[in-house]
Amino acid sequence: MLESLLEGVIAFMLIAGGAFAFIGSLGLTHLKDFYMRLHGPSKTTTLGVGCTLIGSMIYFSLHDGPVVQEFLITIFVFITAPVSAHMLAKSALHHKLKPDASTRGNPEELESEKPKHTVEESPQGNSPLP
Structure with missing residues (x-):
């Protein structure tokens, strides 16, 4: 009885691992930009390999x-x-790799080079302070 129960757990882990790996691979191929594609291998494929190894x-x-x-x-x-x-x-953030236009949110590192101060607020002289 215990052995057949463990075989069911093993089968579930192997099927779940294969499903996670497949979904991660689809995400890698079908998502639009680098930042979206990064989620496929980093999240779902990690779970897929983990489930497969635990079943094994x-x-x-x-x-x-x-x-x-x-x-x-x-x-x-x-x-x-x-x-x-x-x-x-x-x-990717360091190299300012642009995200897809439909991606929500924009990290500070990718915002366009806007002046940090208005003309009235800008520092005077050679002061290194903002």
């Missing part, structure tokens, strides 16, 4: 005993994928 870890734990390597891989993926997505987003 349960399966091999039933047959061969505890599996440490897959647990370590799961932790590594959950830590590195969001960090790398954050670094890609920061790099």
